[in-house]
Amino acid sequence: MSEMLHAQNVAKSFTLHTQGSVTIPVFEGVEFMLSTGECIALTGESGSGKSTFMRMLYANYTCSQGAIKVFHDGDWLDITTASPHSILEIRKRTLGYVSQFLRVIPRVPTLDIVAEPLVALGTDRKTATDKARDLLTRLRIPERLWQLSPLTFSGGEQQRVNIARGFIADYPIMLLDEPTASLDAQNRATVLALIEEAKSRGAAIAGIFHDHETRDAVCTGSFDVTSFKVGAND
Amino acid sequence: MTQMNEPLLRVDNLTMMYGDRVGCKDVSFELRPGEVLGIVGESGSGKSTLLRSISAQQEPTKGTVEYQTRIDGVRDVYQMSEAQRRLLMRTDWAFVHQNPRDGLRMNVSAGANIGERLMAIGDRHYGNIRSNADNWLCKVEIASERLDDLPSTFSGGMQQRLQIARNLVTSPRLVFMDEPTGGLDVSVQARLLDLLRGLVHDLNLAVIIVTHDLAVARLLSHRLMVMQQGKVIEHGLTDQVLDDPQHPYTQLLVSSILQN
Numbered sequence: 001m002s003e004m005l006h007a008q009n010v011a012k013s014f015t016l017h018t019q020g021s022v023t024i025p026v027f028e029g030v031e032f033m034l035s036t037g038e039c040i041a042l043t044g045e046s047g048s049g050k051s052t053f054m055r056m057l058y059a060n061y062t063c064s065q066g067a068i069k070v071f072h073d074g075d076w077l078d079i080t081t082a083s084p085h086s087i088l089e090i091r092k093r094t095l096g097y098v099s100q101f102l103r104v105i106p107r108v109p110t111l112d113i114v115a116e117p118l119v120a121l122g123t124d125r126k127t128a129t130d131k132a133r134d135l136l137t138r139l140r141i142p143e144r145l146w147q148l149s150p151l152t153f154s155g156g157e158q159q160r161v162n163i164a165r166g167f168i169a170d171y172p173i174m175l176l177d178e179p180t181a182s183l184d185a186q187n188r189a190t191v192l193a194l195i196e197e198a199k200s201r202g203a204a205i206a207g208i209f210h211d212h213e214t215r216d217a218v219c220t221g222s223f224d225v226t227s228f229k230v231g232a233n234d
Numbered sequence: 235m236t237q238m239n240e241p242l243l244r245v246d247n248l249t250m251m252y253g254d255r256v257g258c259k260d261v262s263f264e265l266r267p268g269e270v271l272g273i274v275g276e277s278g279s280g281k282s283t284l285l286r287s288i289s290a291q292q293e294p295t296k297g298t299v300e301y302q303t304r305i306d307g308v309r310d311v312y313q314m315s316e317a318q319r320r321l322l323m324r325t326d327w328a329f330v331h332q333n334p335r336d337g338l339r340m341n342v343s344a345g346a347n348i349g350e351r352l353m354a355i356g357d358r359h360y361g362n363i364r365s366n367a368d369n370w371l372c373k374v375e376i377a378s379e380r381l382d383d384l385p386s387t388f389s390g391g392m393q394q395r396l397q398i399a400r401n402l403v404t405s406p407r408l409v410f411m412d413e414p415t416g417g418l419d420v421s422v423q424a425r426l427l428d429l430l431r432g433l434v435h436d437l438n439l440a441v442i443i444v445t446h447d448l449a450v451a452r453l454l455s456h457r458l459m460v461m462q463q464g465k466v467i468e469h470g471l472t473d474q475v476l477d478d479p480q481h482p483y484t485q486l487l488v489s490s491i492l493q494n
Contacts, residue, residue, distance in 0.1 A: 017482030018489055059471065061478040084457045084471040085266065105431060105453055106424035120435075 003071065004173050004204035005057065007032040010066035010080075012049075012056060013230075025230035026052060030066065032223060034173065039195060039205040041219040044226040050208045051100075053225050054175050057206065058097045059087045070094060070173065092120055096171030098179050102150060102158045110136070110153075110161055111146040117169045128168070135164040138190055156182045167194050174198060176207035180214050192217050240302060242267050242408060242440050243288070248297035250280075250287045256464040257283035261297070263459065263469065267407060268438040272455030272472060274445060274487070280464035281444040282412055288442065289329060289410045290319050301408070324354045328401035332413035334393035338385045338400065344371065345381040347400045355404055370399040374429060391422035395429065402433065411443040415450055427453055448491055452476055460484045 010030040015023045026049050034040060042050045055061040057068060059079040067078045072094040079087055091097070096117075104113050111132050118128035136146060139160040145153065150161040159182050166174070176195070180188045195218045198205060206223075209215040215222070241264035250257035258280035265271055273281045286292040288299055290311045299311045304326060311319060323329075331337040338347050348367035349357075357363055368378050374395035376388075385393050394414065401409065414430070415423040431454060434441055445451050451458055451472065458475045460468040460483065468481040479485045 014478075015480075017485045021482075055477070060473050062474060062480070084474075085269070087471055088456055103452075105428045106421075107428050 001035040001037055003033060003035050005032075005034040005071070005206075006067075006069045006076075007057065008067045008069070010056065010068060011064045012052065012061065013064050027225070027228045028065075028230050030225075030228040032057075034204040034206055036172075036202040036204050037199055038221065039199055039207060039219045041215045041222040042206060042208050043215075043222050043224050048226045048229065050225050051177055054097075054177055054206065054208060058091070058095060058175055060097075092117075094172050096166055096169060096174045098163055098166035098174070098176045100159075100162075100177050100181065102162045104150065106151055107149050109147045110141065110150045113150060114161060114164045114168055117165060121169055131168055132164065135168055136161075138194075139164055140187060140190070156184070156187070159183065160187060163191060163194070167198065170198075170201060170203070172203060174203050174205045176205065176209075178208050178210055181210055188214065239266065241265060242269075242302050244298075244300040244308075245288055246298045246300070248284070248287055248294050248299065250283050250292065251295040256280070258287065258461070258464045261459075261466055263466075265408075265440050265442065267440050268434075269457070270434060270439075270441040270443065270455045272443050272445060272451035272458045273461060274448060274451050274458060275461035276446065276487075279461040281446075281461055283464075284461070285410055285412055285442065285444050289327065290323060291329075304407075321355075324351065325404050326406050326408065328404070328406040328409045330394075330397055330401055330409060330411040330414050332416040334385070334390070334397045337397040338393060340384065340386050342384070343382045344376070344385055344388070344396055347385060347396060348403050351400055351404050366403060367399075370403050371396075373433075374399045375425075389422075391418050391426065394418060394422075394426060398429070398433070402437070402439075405437070406439070408440045408442075411441060411445075413445055414443065415445070415447065423450075430454060448476060448488065460487065 007030055011028040013023050013025040015021060042053060044050050052061060056063055063080045068080050069076045069078050070090055072090045077086060077090065079090065111129060114132035114136060115128040118131060119125055141157060141160055150158050163179055180191050183191065192214065195205065243265040246262050248261040249259050261284055273284065275281050287294040293312055300308050301311050303309050329337065345364060345367040348370050349363040352363050352366060368381055371378060371381060376392055376395060385396055388396060415426055418426060427450065433439065443454060455472050457470065458472045459466050460475065462483045468475055468479065468484045475484060476488055479488050
């Protein structure tokens with residue numbers, strides 16, 4: 001196992017300027033490490049900041065303090081200070097993220113949306129599309145829907161399109177925000193298999209999982225975000 | 235050959251004053267090939283002034299705009315001769331206006347609108363020009379049979395796509411867009427966004443896009459600049475600026491979006 005991501009002494013607070021400039025401290029002194037082949041569950045009750053922490057790891061949220069170092073192309077880069085250009089490169093090639101929301105341009109066919117991350121990496125369109133077909137088949141999205149925009153799909157279907165898109169490129173680091181939340185048993189099993197495959201190719205994974213069974217099935221460890229909440233140890 | 239990491243455009247301390255009134259003030263940034271920069275802010279915040287000053291349409295009061303030209307290396311666009319600047323604007327640069335009527339010639343055919351830019355750079359072979367124009371109509375999803383029709387017979391969305399074809403036919407490397415989806419209804423907007431995103435990716439275009447629509451900015455741009463009263467008050471990765479805005483005005487802007 002080698003280290004892929006390291007959060008050091010990270011703090012986060014939100015200042016709400018539109019609401020009397022109140023400052024809401026969230027985390028302080030967070031230390032978090034992620035290595036190859038690991039799947040760490042981020043835990044803590046609802047509202048404790050699991051998704052916030054995950055967004056910080058993806059550089060979607062800024063950090064108020066500290067460093068988040070990512071091993072990218074043989075170098076350690078701190079995403080809290082990296083240029084937008086570097087962050088986009090890191091996301092393109094190193095850091096994958098399956099969010100709970102599908103955000104796409106209307107009208108673009110599902111197949112293209114799923115294949116896009118591979119195409120962006122320079123894979124030829126045919127290979128990328130073939131892999132997209134495989135994933136959509138495994139995730140039980142009926143073929144008759146592939147040429148349609150996923151915006152018309154049900155919540156569970158959209159979730160699976162999101163997962164297919166998130167797993168199509170073999171990212172060295174993967175962040176999964178409730179990947180199994182609205183799935184039935186069969187599809188949940190498929191997602192678990194995808195996670196196992198990613199682990200065995202050496203991906204470093206951090207995930208938020210609602211149910212214990214999923215967590216117990218794939219996770220190699222857990223990380224309780226509540227212990228770094230501001231005031232947690234007072 | 236331009237390196238991927240070398241900026242295509244460098245704007246330094248750009249300031250445009252209208253008498254005592256600030257158009258835009260002390261704006262600096264770099265843009266690389268293939269990079270899309272969104273400029274957002276309310277009406278009157280200086281977005282369009284900035285765009286005009288960068289795109290050599292209005293000489294700024296202060297500051298420089300440097301561009302990596304294909305032949306002469308890095309040049310200050312306001313130090314070029316008028317002829318050089320016009321050539322740059324006709325070939326390597328493109329400008330997509332909010333109102334297609336400002337970017338098209340309404341009294342000549344669609345094909346002629348596209349062909350005109352080719353002729354301006356010396357193309358004289360009628361057959362080539364026509365087939366190239368036809369090819370571009372196809373890329374922007376306009377049927378070939380409309381090649382000889384006047385743009386005034388096109389719908390607003392089609393006119394906007396024609397304007398894009400006219401602009402991109404000379405293979406520019408830098409495209410300026412002022413509210414390109416502005417006057418279009420939502421379904422047409424989506425189609426145009428999809429088209430623009432595909433073209434940006436396939437042609438590795440650098441784009442500066444002014445918009446007041448944050449959803450458009452999110453889907454198209456890599457980086458975002460937020461302007462207020464002529465100044466850039468926040469500048470960064472698009473999703474970071476929109477999801478975790480730091481400046482009071484950006485927070486106000488983001489929190490004012492209607493939720494679906």
